[in-house]
Amino acid sequence: MRVSLFPETALGSDMDALLLRSLQSYVIDTFGGARWQKVCLGADLGVMSFEPMLRYEPGTADRIAEVAADVLGRPFDAIWEDVGIHLVTNPEREGIRRLLRFGGVTFADFLYSLEEMPGRARLAMPDLELPEVTLIDLGEDRFELRCQSHLRATQRVLVGLLTAMADDYGALCLIEAQADYRTSISILDRRHAAARRFDLALPGK
Amino acid sequence: MQTFRSEDRIELDSAAAAQFMPMHLLLDGGGRVISLGPTLARVLQADAVPGARFEDLFEVRSPGGAVTIEQVLARGGNRFRLLPRKGLRIGLRGLGQRLPGSGRILLNLTFGIDLIKAVRALSLTDADFAATDLAMELLYMAEANAAVTHELRGLNLRLEGARMAAEEEAMTDSLTGLRNRRAADLVLERLCAARAGFGLLQMDLDYFKAVNDTLGHAAGDFVLGSVGRILREQLRAEDCAARVGGDEFVVILAGRIEPNMLQSIAERIIARISQPMEFEGQVCQVSASIGIVRSLDLAVPEPVQLLAAADRALYAAKHAGRGRAVLLVTRGE
Numbered sequence: 001m002r003v004s005l006f007p008e009t010a011l012g013s014d015m016d017a018l019l020l021r022s023l024q025s026y027v028i029d030t031f032g033g034a035r036w037q038k039v040c041l042g043a044d045l046g047v048m049s050f051e052p053m054l055r056y057e058p059g060t061a062d063r064i065a066e067v068a069a070d071v072l073g074r075p076f077d078a079i080w081e082d083v084g085i086h087l088v089t090n091p092e093r094e095g096i097r098r099l100l101r102f103g104g105v106t107f108a109d110f111l112y113s114l115e116e117m118p119g120r121a122r123l124a125m126p127d128l129e130l131p132e133v134t135l136i137d138l139g140e141d142r143f144e145l146r147c148q149s150h151l152r153a154t155q156r157v158l159v160g161l162l163t164a165m166a167d168d169y170g171a172l173c174l175i176e177a178q179a180d181y182r183t184s185i186s187i188l189d190r191r192h193a194a195a196r197r198f199d200l201a202l203p204g205k
Numbered sequence: 206m207q208t209f210r211s212e213d214r215i216e217l218d219s220a221a222a223a224q225f226m227p228m229h230l231l232l233d234g235g236g237r238v239i240s241l242g243p244t245l246a247r248v249l250q251a252d253a254v255p256g257a258r259f260e261d262l263f264e265v266r267s268p269g270g271a272v273t274i275e276q277v278l279a280r281g282g283n284r285f286r287l288l289p290r291k292g293l294r295i296g297l298r299g300l301g302q303r304l305p306g307s308g309r310i311l312l313n314l315t316f317g318i319d320l321i322k323a324v325r326a327l328s329l330t331d332a333d334f335a336a337t338d339l340a341m342e343l344l345y346m347a348e349a350n351a352a353v354t355h356e357l358r359g360l361n362l363r364l365e366g367a368r369m370a371a372e373e374e375a376m377t378d379s380l381t382g383l384r385n386r387r388a389a390d391l392v393l394e395r396l397c398a399a400r401a402g403f404g405l406l407q408m409d410l411d412y413f414k415a416v417n418d419t420l421g422h423a424a425g426d427f428v429l430g431s432v433g434r435i436l437r438e439q440l441r442a443e444d445c446a447a448r449v450g451g452d453e454f455v456v457i458l459a460g461r462i463e464p465n466m467l468q469s470i471a472e473r474i475i476a477r478i479s480q481p482m483e484f485e486g487q488v489c490q491v492s493a494s495i496g497i498v499r500s501l502d503l504a505v506p507e508p509v510q511l512l513a514a515a516d517r518a519l520y521a522a523k524h525a526g527r528g529r530a531v532l533l534v535t536r537g538e
Contacts, residue, residue: 053353053360095352102345105331123342124349200344201325 012055014129019061019083019153020050025093026079026086027068035071043067061153077177080153084160088168100165101198107169107187111135111143111162141187148181159183170195226313227335228297232259234308236274244333245314248323250292263287266296274310278303287314293326295319316340321347378448380426381433389447389455393508396459396500403500404467406456407515410478411492411527413452420487427484428491435477439470455512462499464532471495471530479528494522495530502534 027036040048043064050056069076088097099120103113113120118130131149138144147158159177162185166173172192176184219240222229227244236259246253252262259274266288268280277285278301287297299314316323320343323329334340376388384392396403410432417425429452436446436456445457456474461467479492496518500506503514518533525531 049363051360051363053356095348095355099345099349099352102341102348120345120349123346124353199325200329200331200341201321202348203325 013058013060013150014055015131015149015151015154016056016058016061017050017052017054019080019151019157020056020064021052022083022087022157023061023065023068023079023153024050025090026083027072029086029090029092030082031072039064039068039071042071058150062151065153076152077156080156081160081163083153084157084162085164086160087157088161088164097165097168098198098202100161101168102200106190107166107171107173108141108190110165110169111145111185114145141190143185143187144178145183145185146181147183155181155183167193168196225335227333228299228314228316230259230312230314232274232310232312234303234310236260236310238262239309244329247327247329247333248293248295248297249289252289252291262290263297264290274301274312277301278310286317293323295323295326320344378433381429381436381448383433383436383454384445384447386447386449386455389445389449389457390508392445392457393511396457397506397508397511400506401500402460402462404458404461404470405498405500405511405515406454406458406467406471406474406530407496407512407519408454408456408471408474409494409519409523410452410454411494411523413491416489416491420484420489424484424487424489428482428489431482432478432493435474439474439477455515462501464499467497467499468530468532471497475528475530492528494519494527496520496522497530497532499532 024036027039037048045064065076065079068074068079072079074082087093088100100110103110103116112135114133115135117133118128121128121130131147131154134146136144136146145158145162147154149155155177159175162175162183163173166175166187170191170193171187172189174184174186174188178184217225222231223242227242228248229242230245231239231241233239238253238255238257238259240255241249241253249262260272264287265271265277266286268277268285271277271280271285283300285299285301287299288294289297296317296319297314298317299312301310301312303310315338320340324340324344327333331341376384376391378385393405410428413425413428416428429448432454433446433448436454440446440456440458443459445455445459447455449455458467458470461470475493475495479490482489482491496515498511498514498518500511503510514533518531521533522529522531
């Protein structure tokens with residue numbers, strides 16, 4: 001299998017690039033660089049590192065994750081959920097958690113802001129293509145999130161990301177991946193624990 | 206003054222005004238504070254007391270020359286810029302209007318480009334802004350942009366690292382770790398263009414073919430690697446040693462033009478190469494012949510002529526019995 005790069009065309013996929021880089025960070029931070037090299041060699045990639053700002057052949061992220069599942073001895077879905085959690089909780093990538101926290105004051109606000117996520121991302125990168133997200137409010141603090149993506153990974157990363165963000169807001173939630181790109185979210189306790197501190201502006205340098 | 210129909214009139218109590226305009230300021234007809242929004246109160250801090258005069262609270266940055274609120278409204282009521290005299294010194298932008306009837310004056314202010322500074326200094330939160338305010342979006346965008354810039358800078362550094370590695374690889378002879386012909390040509394061109402004085406050695410190994418034929422290619426490669434090591438040891442960092450063919454080498458000695466010096470360097474290299482090298486228990490015996498030219502000896506030094514002259518010197522060295530270095534003087538060529 002070869003990885004094709006489409007750095008200057010619209011052919012490649014932004015989502016694959018972002019997920020590949022996230023997977024790479026997660027594997028290196030959690031299992032070490034040697035295991036990541038093993039994944040890359042096992043996948044016969046020809047590259048050892050992925051660039052989040054470039055584009056890759058659509059579907060690459062799912063294919064690499066299948067190799068990672070073999071190398072790490074962990075199921076595909078669990079790996080991507082861990083990647084989602086890692087994105088939010090890894091102190092070196094505090095920026096992502098902060099950008100997500102701008103979504104709202106409460107976890108429910110945050111859920112609504114997910115619909116704006118592709119638009120928000122385009123504020124910083126006008127040509128970034130992220131899958132559309134729809135939130136359906138079922139009442140009584142139950143929600144359904146729909147996010148159609150060409151990657152199986154996307155839904156699992158969202159589950160991990162939502163789980164970690166619920167924790168960040170101090171909300172107790174049940175979050176489950178369902179069929180047809182749907183994810184169900186039940187907020188059991190909005191104030192289960194103290195939310196992590198969030199200052200609107202970072203301390204100046 | 207314009208008159209309004211009663212149904213066009215909007216009445217807001219102070220709680221609603223605070224919610225819609227958390228940075229408003231209500232002044233009496235004489236420009237003294239009646240009340241103000243909670244976020245503006247945090248900006249002005251202890252200064253913001255009822256009865257305080259507008260001109261004591263703010264320095265007017267525009268419209269130019271205005272000091273009192275009367276002058277501000279007269280010259281540019283729809284858009285003015287203020288700087289608090291005490292409290293937090295950050296630029297505020299606003300608009301104001303005298304309210305019908307009572308003659309009171311309503312100002313609504315906003316942080317312009319100093320938003321991030323204000324949020325940081327006052328630890329403002331979502332609740333300090335009106336729900337319609339784009340402050341959150343602006344803060345979000347500033348951080349998102351910083352994140353993208355950070356990523357791009359990282360990408361550039363990684364690409365630059367890869368480019369330098371590729372360039373180094375493209376200039377290096379992998380077997381000996383010396384430079385290759387392309388690199389030597391570039392150095393020669395650069396030195397010739399700069400009219401620099403330098404010495405050029407053209408070196409051929411003697412008896413190398415015999416080693417290759419009798420002991421095999423692995424032994425030959427071992428000899429070439431050893432020659433590479435010897436050249437690196439004998440030369441300074443500013444010199445350039447390159448393998449330009451099978452057993453052909455070029456050495457460029459920057460700044461070295463003294464004939465005796467060049468001759469002795471060449472002879473030292475030959476002496477080292479002529480010492481027996483042991484490969485897997487077998488002795489490989491080679492030697493080297495070197496032709497030497499100096500850039501100064503050509504009227505107009507050009508890489509091609511210099512290499513041709515060095516080649517003639519090398520031929521002379523081989524002809525004289527191998528294991529020798531010959532310096533060719535070609536004055537006036």
